[in-house]
Amino acid sequence: MRGLIFGFAGILTLSVAVSAYSQEIIETKTHRLEIVADGVYFATGNGALHTMSNALIIERDDDIVLVDSHITPSAGRALLESIRTVSDKPVTTLINSHFHYDHSYGVPAFGDIQIIGHEYTREKLSHEPLNDPTYQFSLTRFNNTLAALEARLADTGDPTERAEIQSRIEYWQAHIKAQEENDPAPPTISMSDRMTLFAGGREIQIHFFGRAHTGGDVAVYLPQEKIVFTGDMLLGRPSFMGDGYVSEWSQTLENLKQLDFELILPGHGPAFTDRERINHIQAYYRDFNTEILRLKEAGLSAEEAAARADLRAYKNTLGINQLGADLRAVKRVYALKNKTAD
Numbered sequence: 428m429r430g431l432i433f434g435f436a437g438i439l440t441l442s443v444a445v446s447a448y449s450q451e452i453i454e455t456k457t458h459r460l461e462i463v464a465d466g467v468y469f470a471t472g473n474g475a476l477h478t479m480s481n482a483l484i485i486e487r488d489d490d491i492v493l494v495d496s497h498i499t500p501s502a503g504r505a506l507l508e509s510i511r512t513v514s515d516k517p518v519t520t521l522i523n524s525h526f527h528y529d530h531s532y533g534v535p536a537f538g539d540i541q542i543i544g545h546e547y548t549r550e551k552l553s554h555e556p557l558n559d560p561t562y563q564f565s566l567t568r569f570n571n572t573l574a575a576l577e578a579r580l581a582d583t584g585d586p587t588e589r590a591e592i593q594s595r596i597e598y599w600q601a602h603i604k605a606q607e608e609n610d611p612a613p614p615t616i617s618m619s620d621r622m623t624l625f626a627g628g629r630e631i632q633i634h635f636f637g638r639a640h641t642g643g644d645v646a647v648y649l650p651q652e653k654i655v656f657t658g659d660m661l662l663g664r665p666s667f668m669g670d671g672y673v674s675e676w677s678q679t680l681e682n683l684k685q686l687d688f689e690l691i692l693p694g695h696g697p698a699f700t701d702r703e704r705i706n707h708i709q710a711y712y713r714d715f716n717t718e719i720l721r722l723k724e725a726g727l728s729a730e731e732a733a734a735r736a737d738l739r740a741y742k743n744t745l746g747i748n749q750l751g752a753d754l755r756a757v758k759r760v761y762a763l764k765n766k767t768a769d
């Protein structure tokens with residue numbers, strides 16, 4: 428194991444909650460690999476390139492099962508390179524936590540492997556995924572970020588600041604360029620409620636607990652290690668709701684809580700152990716839905732509701748300081764109420 432260092436992951440990285448666990452961390456060129464159990468590594472990007480989401484590397488006797496593949500084939504290749512610092516076993520199986528581009532577009536980096544995902548994920552990734560509105564929205568955001576940096580560069584004379592902006596411009600240019608290679612592949616094996624892999628000395632359970640962040644989020648659970656990778660169905664904070672089922676989400680998390688886990692590995696942000704946080708997030712989704720429907724029934728447009736929604740009761744628990752809500756989340760709640768969303 429090259430580059431092994433010891434650290435307290437909870438203290439080094441957590442902005443959400445300080446976790447009680449401490450882990451060995453392997454630093455690679457592009458990733459931090461936290462050893463969360465023997466042969467199980469939680470991979471997070473170190474900022475050298477745009478990985479956008481977390482991944483989980485599960486070593487078995489003769490191969491590796493990977494959960495999520497990052498946002499582009501280029502980021503996927505960087506992940507594979509990082510995997511090679513801890514194991515030379517082949518990556519044979521990939522599990523997609525959900526269909527979103529930032530978790531699933533890295534797939535081509537891993538060649539011809541089996542991909543497991545929920546049938547909803549297969550459906551979404553089988554029909555022109557590159558035209559998906561959530562992906563298209565992100566492309567616009569990437570381009571806007573680059574344009575804003577270029578405008579700042581044009582306005583700045585200070586050489587140190589110019590060099591710093593220039594390096595960020597190159598980072599975003601590389602990320603935007605990397606999108607050209609995107610060629611998403613749907614799961615080759617789909618599942619509905621539950622699937623378990625028993626091979627190679629490791630039990631890997633894949634659970635669908637109900638609709639949440641999308642219509643097909645799965646949690647990957649290692650019962651012996653008491654670890655669960657939750658994708659975006661559960662982060663240390665509220666997740667993006669624009670493709671979500673906000674009124675059902677809290678119950679889905681209630682179902683997830685029936686698993687006996689001690690460590691939660693989310694699709695974004697640091698690992699955490701605090702179960703109480705799940706309760707706050709459940710309550711937040713319930714209150715969010717109620718608040719938006721209240722504004723809708725009062726006759727407000729989605730834009731007005733997004734400006735006025737008040738979830739500041741979650742200031743202390745989830746850091747919601749400001750009035751207002753994400754417009755895409757509000758539009759989603761409106762559309763589901765009108766039954767114009769799928």
Ligand SMILES: [Zn+2]
Nearest residue numbers: 525527640659
């Ligand atoms: Zn997502």
